[in-house]
Amino acid sequence: MLADLTGRRHAILAGRGASAIYASLRAIGSPRDDGEVIVPAVICPSVAQAVQYAGYRPVFVDVDPVNFTITAGEVQRRLSPRTAAVIVVHLYGHVAAHIEQICSMCRPRGIFVIEDAAQAIGGAFQGRPLGSFGEVSVFSFDPTKIIAGVGGAVCTDDPGIADSVRATLASLPASLDPTYAHLASASARNLYHALVDALRLQPDLVVADAFQRPQSALRALYLTSFPRGEAAQEMLRTALEGLPLRLSARLAAAEAYDAEWAAQSGMARPSAWRESGVVWRYTVVVDDPAALHQVTFALRARGIHASNLYHNLAPLFGDDFPLPVADHLSSRLLNLWVDSTANAEYIRATGTIVSDVLASRRS
Numbered sequence: 001m002l003a004d005l006t007g008r009r010h011a012i013l014a015g016r017g018a019s020a021i022y023a024s025l026r027a028i029g030s031p032r033d034d035g036e037v038i039v040p041a042v043i044c045p046s047v048a049q050a051v052q053y054a055g056y057r058p059v060f061v062d063v064d065p066v067n068f069t070i071t072a073g074e075v076q077r078r079l080s081p082r083t084a085a086v087i088v089v090h091l092y093g094h095v096a097a098h099i100e101q102i103c104s105m106c107r108p109r110g111i112f113v114i115e116d117a118a119q120a121i122g123g124a125f126q127g128r129p130l131g132s133f134g135e136v137s138v139f140s141f142d143p144t145k146i147i148a149g150v151g152g153a154v155c156t157d158d159p160g161i162a163d164s165v166r167a168t169l170a171s172l173p174a175s176l177d178p179t180y181a182h183l184a185s186a187s188a189r190n191l192y193h194a195l196v197d198a199l200r201l202q203p204d205l206v207v208a209d210a211f212q213r214p215q216s217a218l219r220a221l222y223l224t225s226f227p228r229g230e231a232a233q234e235m236l237r238t239a240l241e242g243l244p245l246r247l248s249a250r251l252a253a254a255e256a257y258d259a260e261w262a263a264q265s266g267m268a269r270p271s272a273w274r275e276s277g278v279v280w281r282y283t284v285v286v287d288d289p290a291a292l293h294q295v296t297f298a299l300r301a302r303g304i305h306a307s308n309l310y311h312n313l314a315p316l317f318g319d320d321f322p323l324p325v326a327d328h329l330s331s332r333l334l335n336l337w338v339d340s341t342a343n344a345e346y347i348r349a350t351g352t353i354v355s356d357v358l359a360s361r362r363s
Contacts, residue, residue: 001240002139005122006131008155010162013233014169015224017118017140017152018050021087022223024136024154025054027164028084028112038078038086040070041312041326045192046222047087047116048313053219056084060314062323067272068283068333069096072105078321079105085112090120090130091310092335093279094272097125099133114138121146122247123278130276131155136165146246146280147239148339151226172225184221187214196311200289200331208318247278253338253347254279260351266291266358267334281307281335289331291361296334298353304346305337 113134
């Protein structure tokens with residue numbers, strides 16, 4: 001079903017999205033000691049962690065200020081003879097609109113393009129399904145994603161890549177010791193959020209060593225094969241069958257949020273999810289970082305889901321290349337849920353809280 005959805009010839013199930021990226025990068029061949037993979041700076045940290053586990057150094061590029069995704073111009077700035085791959089991420093459901101230019105730039109140079117559609121499954125760009133670009137595309141089905149289940153996947157048209165990915169994933173464990181999984185998950189989450197919060201307090205703080213030292217202990221958390229047995233596959237099959245209805249409901253929720261703030265000042269409301277037809281989180285940019293934190297605390301106090309993902313990853317990986325847009329967004333992003341919890345009453349309450357906090361800041 002996933003191959004049909006993306007128009008790909010091969011779809012291979014993985015233990016999680018990071019495992020899919022890892023296996024895709026291993027399909028390039030043995031990495032050189034100085035091999036690099038270009039990734040956008042505003043993404044989930046597990047993407048860059050998978051790059052490291054595959055034996056490469058993540059190199060971060062700035063993002064578009066309107067839809068927060070990677071651009072061809074920024075990729076061009078960081079291309080080098082060491083570049084082995086570029087990971088293009090459709091963030092929050094926003095299409096990375098330069099993906100075709102990036103593919104055209106990379107292919108003559110023998111640079112592998114990985115399309116990360118983990119937050120955009122079911123979307124489209126210029127009449128093509130997201131997940132149909134690049135040498136491979138990767139997906140995630142963890143409980144926070146649009147298809148909330150288990151595992152991830154790699155899709156490709158190349159039989160050689162498909163065989164390599166299958167072999168790599170088959171070499172990974174299919175399950176984790178529950179105690180390790182619980183502790184590792186909590187450790188990874190707490191470490192990332194603690195260091196990001198410290199950076200929000202002191203942007204010039206040096207945190208790379210603190211983030212990098214535990215990564216070897218967390219490796220097994222991110223690198224697994226798809227669970228054995230029929231139960232997980234049946235869960236995924238059912239979720240894929242229900243995807244159109246789920247996407248429709250999520251888009252309706254995003255439209256309702258947007259209507260709440262049609263005349264609201266003090267924030268920018270990106271609409272790239274309308275172009276793709278898919279939304280993972282309804283995300284806005286709050287102009288005042290202090291107001292963002294006040295809004296987030298107020299929402300959480302009322303039991304409303306809100307997060308401030310993602311922060312510029314470069315400081316966590318020791319990359320000091322200037323990334324002004326990523327730095328600007330890191331202190332201003334507000335993510336709101338569009339899943340089944342976001343009914344009309346929930347969205348109205350969210351709109352009222354955000355509007356009241358921003359109004360109080362102006363008075």
